[in-house]
Amino acid sequence: MQASPKLEVIDLACERGDHRLFSGLSFTLSGGELMQVQGENGKGKTTLLRALCGFVQPVAGAVHWCGRNVEEWDEDFHAQTCYLGHLNAIKDELSALENLLLTAGLSGVQLGEKAALDALRRMGLRRKEHLPVRVLSQGQRRRVALSRLLVVDAALWILDEPLTALDVGAVDLMQELIGEHLSNGGMTIFTTHQPLHVAGIETRELLLS
């Protein structure tokens, strides 16, 4: 992990179709910081997160990581981010364990089975590791997807509605995990419609309107 990672968004503007979602957006996020993106539906929360990942080409402005444009970083920037979108990116036909091993592999991380099992158990999926994901509930599937955060060593977590379908226990667990991540010098930017509080950390708020 970088000594002091820093994410800078400079004068960013994004469009969907002909519609301007936001423009002139600037902020800086440093290690240990937590930011919540707020705004009504359709104000571009997801688009902003996707622009940070590089899926969406901004109309204007730039995203810098540790002082350099992310377009120059390219794959090295991706090595330091972990994105979790609306979609879980898991396969119904595979077991939770296979899913985690494969998604970690696609992110370039060679994972031992032991480490993968530990991560799944930490996410509360004990005795569900070998079941096909097809038979799991929505919340349990989300847990499988979230377990990726535990095995990928990324400084920047980009989480789009991470709490969807999670029960109270899992929400507590997520808050705990984000807290650990931040105290290790990581940073997190997320959207949510449910309250998310991390003990000892003040959540910065970014309002899109």
Add this chain to the structure above:
Amino acid sequence: MAINWFKYSAPSTFYGLAGKLIPWFAWPAGLLFVAGLYIGFFVAPTDAIQSEAYRIIFIHVPASILSMFLYLILAGYAALGLIFKTRLSSMMASALAPTGALFAFISLWTGALWGKPMWGAWWVWDARLTSELILLFLYLGFIALQASIEDPRRADKASALLAIVGSVNVPIIYYSVQWWNTLHQGATIKMTGTSMHVAMQQGMFMVLAACWLYAIAVALTRVRSIILEREANTQWVKELQEVKQ
């Protein structure tokens, strides 16, 4: 005289420029069509072997030439749009596609009309006709892809990539078809004789020039409507005289 080309690469300025240019292409196109076809149908002498039926080449040959060149120009514009992210180039590419497809279709149609008296069949698997048919498929693919993508930026980029892949493939396809044709002993009658009468040449070149001018005029007209459609939300479009009315 130095012209600032970048100034005209903005859709807002090009819209006005294209409007002024269109009559300069459209009128000569019409005049040359009439003159060229008159020479082709009334002045040029009857061919010794093919008699009157050969006169279809005055339309067939220019249409074939245009259909091939327009695909390359289309791919060129599309590549410019993809690499330099100039919106106008992508718009020009989509404006050219229907005209190119039209010429490919005319070429096939007139080829069939010519084939009936010459070969005794409406359709013969001649190398050039077959290539022309595949070219029409490529145009249709480009148009279909663009039509089925709603987001114009994605449509531009995706169809540009398709056009580039297509234009790389065009020579391979062309030579494959030619090879296939010689292997199967296809028709050997050549479309154009070795010695052409001067009037034939004149007529042919006039129609060819007319087709070029027509293609430019139509592409400019079409690009103007594409600009209006894409920029409908901008201030300059709302202030246009023709939009206000």
Add this chain to the structure above:
Amino acid sequence: MSRLSVFGLLGLVIRRDLLLAMRRRADVLTTLIFFVMVVSLFPLGVGPEPDMLRKMAGGVLWVAALLASMLSLPRMFSADHIDGTLEQMMLAPQSLTMMVLGKIVAHWMLSGLPLVLIAPVLGLQFDMPADAIGVLMLALLLGTPVLSMIGAVGAALTLGLRGGGVLVSLLVLPLTIPVLIFGAGAVEAVSGGMDAASNLSLLGAFLLFALVFSPFVAAQALRISME
């Protein structure tokens, strides 16, 4: 934790797609059954004269292989697109081109290779001589990967579009014509007592050409489609 090498990644993507296909075998079988059916329809359509069938065999098998490989193209990226895996692939600190190559290889193993293996049986239906069957298999072995590669570009361009299944055939089929001409030409050359080497080497050249360019172009097409 260690990072994967390029070939490790390639192997991972191939293994993953094969594993997924094994969990739902029906998809693989449909392509194969379609191929067998289309080929078997021709004698019913044109009549059972052995001479004519022997003459047609190469072309019929090739056209059927072309259609069969179109059938499975829309699925190449769509499942990964729908469940979000494709997003994760594009975010991976790895070459997307290599991942696309892995998917192409897996697609060929699931839809092209079975056609190559079943072709001799269908060749017998058409009373093809043994040497022609050998060349047919070789030609299919060289040509079907090209179909998967060109097809990957089409599948990536039409990702997530309504009616993408038909559209992808419209885009891809014209581009596959050289493969059809030289693939069927190889079989015909052998049947006519000539050497098929020139046809086969041209197919090999297409394969190399497609191998170099198509994964990169398909990766670019995916980036365009995901925006």
